[in-house]
Amino acid sequence: MIRESQIMKIHYVTGIAALFVVAVHIIMRLIMPFNMSLNYTNVIANYHNIPYALLLESILILIAIHGFNGLRIILLELRQNTFWERGVTFFTLAAMISVIAYGTRTIILASGL
Amino acid sequence: MSLEENKKPTEQNEKKPPKEILLRVFRDNRQKEDNSGHRYDTFKVSTQRWTTVLDALLHVKSYQDSSIGIRYSCRMASCGSCGMKINGIPRLACYTKISELQGDTITCEPLANFPHIRDLVTDFSQFFTHHKEMQPYIHNDMSEISDMKKLSEFKQSPEDVDKYLQFSYCIKCGLCYSACPTVATDTKFPGPQAISQAYRYVADTRDNSTKQRLKIVDDRHGVWRCHFAGSCSSVCPKGVDPALGIQLLRGHLLSFSKNEKKIAQLQDRSKNSEI
Numbered sequence: 322m323i324r325e326s327q328i329m330k331i332h333y334v335t336g337i338a339a340l341f342v343v344a345v346h347i348i349m350r351l352i353m354p355f356n357m358s359l360n361y362t363n364v365i366a367n368y369h370n371i372p373y374a375l376l377l378e379s380i381l382i383l384i385a386i387h388g389f390n391g392l393r394i395i396l397l398e399l400r401q402n403t404f405w406e407r408g409v410t411f412f413t414l415a416a417m418i419s420v421i422a423y424g425t426r427t428i429i430l431a432s433g434l
Numbered sequence: 435m436s437l438e439e440n441k442k443p444t445e446q447n448e449k450k451p452p453k454e455i456l457l458r459v460f461r462d463n464r465q466k467e468d469n470s471g472h473r474y475d476t477f478k479v480s481t482q483r484w485t486t487v488l489d490a491l492l493h494v495k496s497y498q499d500s501s502i503g504i505r506y507s508c509r510m511a512s513c514g515s516c517g518m519k520i521n522g523i524p525r526l527a528c529y530t531k532i533s534e535l536q537g538d539t540i541t542c543e544p545l546a547n548f549p550h551i552r553d554l555v556t557d558f559s560q561f562f563t564h565h566k567e568m569q570p571y572i573h574n575d576m577s578e579i580s581d582m583k584k585l586s587e588f589k590q591s592p593e594d595v596d597k598y599l600q601f602s603y604c605i606k607c608g609l610c611y612s613a614c615p616t617v618a619t620d621t622k623f624p625g626p627q628a629i630s631q632a633y634r635y636v637a638d639t640r641d642n643s644t645k646q647r648l649k650i651v652d653d654r655h656g657v658w659r660c661h662f663a664g665s666c667s668s669v670c671p672k673g674v675d676p677a678l679g680i681q682l683l684r685g686h687l688l689s690f691s692k693n694e695k696k697i698a699q700l701q702d703r704s705k706n707s708e709i
Binding site: 324325326330333394397398399401 | 616619620621622652653654655656658659687688
């Protein structure tokens with residue numbers, strides 16, 4: 322079974338990596354006026370740009386892993402019994418996979434691949 | 435300076451009149467049948483500059499209300515028995531002078547995060563269970579007394595001792611455990627005292643079961659659940675920094691720290707092979 326230190330290594334690495342990719346994402350938003358960047362055609366054009374779509378996918382994966390593990394840590398502190406701990410672990414894992422799957426589907430559909 | 439001059443009262447030598455304070459003491463007994471809840475009893479106590487909270491409480495117990503439940507022993511911050519919340523902060527009653535507290539009313543309450551027994555007395559069994567879980571003793575085949583042939587002295591340089599010395603000053607008073615916000619919500623969290631003791635033995639070059647100890651603290655409710663509030667270090671009466679111990683232990687688990695024990699073992703081996 323995976324040890325807590327290994328989970329926390331993943332947690333820290335995804336957190337730091339997410340900082341960089343989100344910074345790139347924000348900078349990309351600022352190359353044009355913010356209102357224009359949210360324009361429908363611009364958004365679709367972004368998705369059609371494969372490197373940018375990959376950047377969005379990496380943001381999705383990194384933040385989903387980091388965020389849902391953070392939620393697991395918070396929920397583990399609320400109650401201490403085996404049923405709760407297993408439930409929290411399975412729930413956060415399932416939620417993380419669902420969010421990544423749904424987000425990936427959106428990125429793939431919007432990019433027209 | 436002549437003897438006469440020496441006798442003249444200076445500002446420092448002048449004997450100040452006793453100051454009267456109000457001592458509010460938490461009163462409750464979990465074993466009583468009527469379950470009427472807790473109350474605070476107030477006592478007037480005359481104090482001097484050097485009077486400690488424990489002195490005041492014992493004065494009250496001797497002359498005003500003998501039924502106050504309080505645990506104490508050494509009266510010199512060595513045994514760690516008289517831990518309690520004084521004006522809301524976990525402190526040792528024998529180590530806290532009334533003159534250093536602000537205000538004329540001093541509130542004494544039992545330590546938080548410990549099961550309450552009576553008045554100012556709390557149950558330390560869970561705290562000591564966490565402490566024992568960390569195996570707070572040196573693991574080394576060479577220290578096995580049953581095999582006299584194997585027994586040998588352990589050499590440690592002053593630098594080696596410095597790595598764990600401050601953590602060995604812990605008197606197990608439970609103040610850090612009481613101040614810890616994680617312990618307040620997570621009962622399985624060993625607490626700053628136990629984790630810093632684990633670090634104390636991990637950092638000790640005489641001990642050779644680092645892996646075993648790291649496995650104990652590398653748990654779902656182990657070292658990773660510390661929020662690094664730092665309140666454990668700020669309340670410690672012996673100057674121990676449990677928060678530092680926890681962070682150093684995390685460094686070991688993340689392989690950020692140098693494995694000094696392994697380096698020392700390799701150096702020893704190479705020295706022996708040279709001989």
